[in-house]
Amino acid sequence: MQNWLKVYGNRRVLSLLGLGFSSGLPLALTASTLQAWMATEKVDLALIGIFSLVGLPYTLKVLWAPVMDRFTPPFLGRRRGWIVITQVLLALAILALSLASPASMPWLVAFLAVMIAFFSSSQDIVVDAYRADVLQERELGAGAATTVVGYRIALIVSGAVAMILSDHLPWRAVYGLMAVLMLLNVAFTLAAPEPAERVVPPKTIKEAVWGPLASYFRRSGAVEMLCFIMLYKLGDAVAGAMTTPFLLDLGFTRTDVGTVNKAFGLISTILGTLAGGSIIAKMGINRSLWLFAFLQAFSNLAFTGLALVGKSYAVMVTAIGLENICGGMGTAAFVAFMMSLCDKRFTATQYALLTSFMAVTRVLAGVPTGFMVNSLGWAMFYSVSVLGALPGILLLPRFAPWNGGEGRGYGAKEVELVISE
Template sequence: MDSKQSEGSERSMHEMVRSIFSVRMVVAFAMGFACGLPLLLTISLLQAWMSDAGVDLGTIGLFALVGLPYTLKFLWAPIFDRFTLKLFGRRRGWLLLAQLLLMVAIATLGMVNPVEQPWLLAFVALLVTFFSASQDIVVDAYRREDLRDEELGLGSSLYVNGYRIGMLLAGSGGLILADHVSFQTVYLIMAATMLIAVVTTLLAREPVEAEGTPKTLREAVIDPFVDYFQRPEALWILAFILFYKVGDTMASAMTMPFYLEIGFSKTEVGAVAKLFGFWATIIGGLVGGVMILRLGIFRSLWLFGFLQAISTAGFSVLALMGNSLSGLAAVIAFENFSGGMGTAAYVAFMASMTNKRFTATQYALLSSLMGIPRVIASAPTGYLAEGVGWFSFFIVCTLIAIPGLWILRRFSPERNGLMVEARAL
């Protein structure tokens, strides 16, 4: 018996190592990079360019509206489930088209004059976000269909880490470049960088198409929602997505004012966040992905959700400690590490809840819900912090993690087989 257990353990470890170093994981990482790169090109980098050019603050603020396609992407996601571009396949065909159009849109954005052509700039920026959101839709569907169910956690963590590195290149890298070359040149460089995505798409394999995919546009629009809401736990899944990271999100919305108010300088916060925060998030995502391979999505959600809550409570401890640089480093590192693990499991959970016949539409719907807590729950956090003080504020954010973990009980495989059922779809 011991010999068989040992052989089984060795085989399991061998399979895990093969999964970690598989081509599928490289593709997941590269596609994450491709999705993260365009995001800040229409936010922080564009804001910096417009400010540098002398555009008024009111106009700069209005440009936040060009990000709407990211929250509305479920509206056109059914097109990618219904139609196939036959040359490269159901997923790779659309992905290649979105990436090529995105490259053109990014390069064109750099050629527009922010002062003389603000409306044209807004239109081209909207095209960038539309093609970027379209790429997100297809990449999410591709990842769900390409990876085995047990690989979703690790694949999601690599995708998220690639996404963050893409954001870092476009945001920090773009700003540094802009000190040495024109913004027009920066946007051309970023457009050229998207060639990484094009090459990845050309070399990647096309996922096996599930049986029963939509044959009409009506089926592509209606059936994904009918299929989803026929599940007995459909509303609980939506509630879980809304609540699982809400405490973490609320705390994050107020961390910068908190750091500055208790006496840290902007340089200290920036240096610690860059040195400890970014890399802790990357390592947390990788560790989380490997742990999901071992523990499964459900157990990982429990563990990582608990760690997220504890890390939020760490801010309360820092509020009592005051201006302690070592305390700041410890809190930022732990919060980012646990947040990286939690995000990996969170994204993997959403992927596991989609039906492969309608992956693009169902995942777009679920991922759109991810942004709601960031906007709605974060809005009153300033008033709450003012009213109760920093220590109590972060305690409240910690306790708000409880509803998400309570809802998670309903998804126990032992309780109702939901995860097993979802993986079978």
């Protein structure tokens, strides 16, 4: 316990709990919660399906990240100033959405949802950049873990809690409450410390766009590093894509799946993430990546055991607990690793670029899984999913050597040389 207080007790790390919450709160309000509101108002299912496109700003955020690297608001500094701006705009957009009607004004609702997604993804850009800028090297794992915990708690509030409230309050009141909660997040930003290191931002938009790309791709093996980022959690993504259909196919009820896979799984992920941050503080990022890569891979075999045993609540709880704890550890280490790659002059753009490549795996990994299950069966599918971890493990010696140093990206001098060329 004393070690956990030492790792998580300082102001830099603690402030990220609130910023992670602020970052996660808007997501469900334009996704599952909005879909529930639309379904309640009997909006056509085809239109509800089309509304999934409102999430596109989250995949395109790297396009405007350079603007947030280049310009500094006139208050609260380069990072916190942008965070406050996006939080206020989000609160206003959510409030405006609460006054609209999905049934009678679907296109206005669509426009407001896109605006919320745009402001939310912009907030993500600058919160990620702030986290990488404010944390010291030994705090990267704990900071990553704390942010993920705050983010997950926010998903519960804007997802599960919002839907429960909708049984007792009008949807407009629910979204109005979420707007107020979003505005209150400004307090987290005001309480967060300013990064100790003063970094000179890019002087021009050209430098803000070209600088981070030139800085990153001058590094030896830069392209292969992007492949490593896409592949490290491949096995985890493949297994996770079919968890709900698998549990339902075994005969578990939707209540079982919601209670154990969603609620208990979320708690397990939070515990794994916090434990991962503590382990990273002791072992370092590189060695933690090795340890968690193997834990993530072999935790999939717990689902193989569940497939062989059949419907067993004890085995189900064990499998979901192991998978989420190990996955949370891997996420903490991997987020810390990506933060360590960023040049502080261009953190917003570089981190947005890296997370965009990470998201590709999450999107594409699930595509072949249904065909695999039909061909192999559940037990063999989860056994084979372990092999998805191999490409990332094989790249670890190059990009995260066990006895290698753990640097923090590139220096400004090198970047200026690249831009001048």
